[in-house]
Amino acid sequence: MKTLTDHIEYVKGQPHHVRRSVAFGVSGVFTAFVGLVWISGSLVSGAFRIQGSSFADAHNAEVQVAAPSNANLAGVAAAFSPAPPPSIQIVDTSSTSVKTQALEPTIIPF
Numbered sequence: 001m002k003t004l005t006d007h008i009e010y011v012k013g014q015p016h017h018v019r020r021s022v023a024f025g026v027s028g029v030f031t032a033f034v035g036l037v038w039i040s041g042s043l044v045s046g047a048f049r050i051q052g053s054s055f056a057d058a059h060n061a062e063v064q065v066a067a068p069s070n071a072n073l074a075g076v077a078a079a080f081s082p083a084p085p086p087s088i089q090i091v092d093t094s095s096t097s098v099k100t101q102a103l104e105p106t107i108i109p110f
Contacts, residue, residue: 002010011022042048088106 011019014022085105
């Protein structure tokens with residue numbers, strides 16, 4: 001049985017295109033092995049897990065809201081209305097006082 005040194009010496013005696021093919025092949029296999037170890041370690045440790053993405057969170061299993069059949073639907077809709085949109089406030093740092101202005105939605109035309 002040949003040793004690793006014998007294989008290296010055999011490849012050294014080959015033409016340049018063969019040595020290049022062997023070098024790319026070995027480096028590709030080594031890179032794939034390192035990548036496989038990295039991705040499996042990340043999956044086991046939960047590094048790719050999205051926080052708060054359990055089955056109960058996705059299906060609202062813990063919080064269930066049921067309105068009675070005679071409930072006012074406008075009140076139910078108001079209870080679940082979305083939060084106001086975020087706004088941008090520009091503060092001039094050259095002045096010592098900051099003026100507070102009423103927050104209005106920012107419109108960016110495209």
